[in-house]
Amino acid sequence: MSDAALRLSGIACARGGRMLFRGVDLSLQAGGSALLRGPNGIGKSSLMRICAGLLRPMAGTIERRGRIALADERLALEMEEPLRAALGFWARLDGVNAAALDRALDAMALGPLADIPVRMLSTGQRKRASLARVIAGGAPLWLLDEPGNGLDDASLALLGTAVAAHLAGGGIVVAASHQPLPMTAPAIVELADYVAEDAA
Numbered sequence: 001m002s003d004a005a006l007r008l009s010g011i012a013c014a015r016g017g018r019m020l021f022r023g024v025d026l027s028l029q030a031g032g033s034a035l036l037r038g039p040n041g042i043g044k045s046s047l048m049r050i051c052a053g054l055l056r057p058m059a060g061t062i063e064r065r066g067r068i069a070l071a072d073e074r075l076a077l078e079m080e081e082p083l084r085a086a087l088g089f090w091a092r093l094d095g096v097n098a099a100a101l102d103r104a105l106d107a108m109a110l111g112p113l114a115d116i117p118v119r120m121l122s123t124g125q126r127k128r129a130s131l132a133r134v135i136a137g138g139a140p141l142w143l144l145d146e147p148g149n150g151l152d153d154a155s156l157a158l159l160g161t162a163v164a165a166h167l168a169g170g171g172i173v174v175a176a177s178h179q180p181l182p183m184t185a186p187a188i189v190e191l192a193d194y195v196a197e198d199a200a
């Protein structure tokens with residue numbers, strides 16, 4: 001079992017001078033997962049960025065054990081490069097070998113698209129590419145912001161399989177979504193329950 005962990009304690013978030021939520025607690029260990037839910041604008045992406053260390057909370061503490069991979073709406077792949085080469089850039093930075101990259105491409109059924117320039121990929125194919133980047137990177141803490149956006153049923157099933165395999169291997173997954181995701185028994189963080197009274 002890995003020693004990956006993510007713990008949030010009393011997290012509060014303000015953006016643009018407005019309090020969004022406060023008092024969010026979450027404790028995940030190896031194999032643990034959570035689903036952040038709530039309507040548009042409630043603060044799911046903000047909480048993901050707090051988890052990633054990209055946004056400072058107004059209050060509360062975060063403890064992370066293990067490397068983090070964040071997949072959000074930013075694709076972060078070179079648009080003119082063929083898909084495999086574009087993913088290879090990140091694989092090299094992450095110290096990942098070619099076999100791991102190929103396994104990640106296969107996990108998202110992207111093998112046949114490996115030589116296609118990123119700019120030619122469809123919306124769902126780009127989302128799968130961003131998930132392949134996370135899978136290939138080997139980080140134990142996955143932060144997936146709206147990972148199901150643009151995915152058809154077959155691709156959603158691939159996402160579910162990848163998440164299950166990551167958890168079985170001792171990883172941690174936090175996903176934010178306004179739609180159901182194929183995750184088995186995640187801890188549910190309903191952000192509406194943490195809306196600051198002075199924010200309504």
Ligand SMILES: Nc1ncnc2c1ncn2[C@@H]1O[C@H](COP(=O)(O)OP(=O)(O)OP(=O)(O)O)[C@@H](O)[C@H]1O
Pocket residue numbers: 015016020038039040041042043044045046047178
């Ligand atoms: N850089 C920013 N500066 C100021 N306010 C921001 C900034 N980014 C987001 N916000 C505001 O913070 C609030 C929460 O945004 P966030 O993107 O976290 O919500 P969300 O729950 O992920 O929404 P969605 O479901 O639409 O993706 C929104 O009201 C948004 O306008």
